[in-house]
Amino acid sequence: MNAAQFFILQLIAHMLADFYFQNDRLAAQKNTHGFRSPFLKWHILIVFLLSWGLSFQLYFVYGALVIALTHYIIDGLKVYLNRSKWLGNYAFFIDQVLHLAVIIVVTVAYALYLGLHPWWEVALSPRLLMAIFAYLACLKPSNIFIKEVLKAYQISVPGTNDLPNAGKLIGVLERILVLTFILLGEFQAVGFLIAAKSILRFKNDDILKAEYVLIGTLLSFGIAILLGTFVGLA
Structure with a gap:
């Protein structure tokens, strides 16, 4: 597995977790209640499992934890962003840019400094x-x-x-x-x-x-x- 494959797999994991594994009602609940949302914890668990699973490497458990924990913080604080008079209409874009930035930093760090050692070689x-x-x-x-x-x-x-x-x-x-x-x-x-x-x-x-x-x-x-x-x- 090369760095490009690894990065794209993490983008797919994020997309699945943030768009396909939650419906509009659950997303609205999360955006309204922030850290108090019952669904937020399940959402973060899904983020972690997809990020780790689609990395196809055991040692990325730590990277997946970083992605999941930062995802938790960003989504939990998004409720305050939604209430902002100046930034409320742009909350979705700010949220996604922050998630993408975390994924880029974590995947680049693993690819450059820790190395990629998949337990299953991606043939795609x-x-x-x-x-x-x-x-x-x-x-x-x-x-x-x-x-x-x-x-x-x-x-x-x-x-x-x-x-x-x-x-x-x-x-x-x-x-x-x-x-x-x-x-x-x-x-x-x-x-x-x-x-x-x-x-x-x-x-x-x-x-x-x-x-x-x-x-x-x-x-x-x-x-x-x-x-x-x-x-x-x-």
Whole structure:
């Protein structure tokens, strides 16, 4: 296992713990109650087990403990960040940047100074692991990211909550298709998909709603294109 594989596996572990192993209700409870949240302790246990398990090395138990404990502190204090008048709308991004910084520091320290000694050699290349990460990111995490961007810029339009699950599913499908087309080198298909969605979604006399949909669409396509680019560079 090389350092790139190790780092991507830790990113996947974080994504699974923070987005897939908690639902919206539990996340809201954690964000509201902080250290007093009953779910926070279970969340940190999941963070630790995924971080350690996906490292595929026994000695990373200490690194996983550092990641889990700092995760506990960051998530516990996030309640105060959410209440901040100036930073409340950006709490999600600050939270994720701090988690990412910890993962980078811990994985670099292990790779450079303690060495990587996996008990099971990962046969997947960094590019394939990055592709797995990209497809996982295109699902629930991207929906949450887009929602938080709109919240940060205080963008909302009455009536845009109609069929919210349908909107989320459309976003997921378009990101999966765009990412797949990019990985296959079919860039003209991406342009066709953008044009097709423009015809279907933007033929609307409500300017505010059309702009709202346009922002969400550009963010959705932008995420998929960036992820496809990162996979290509891996």
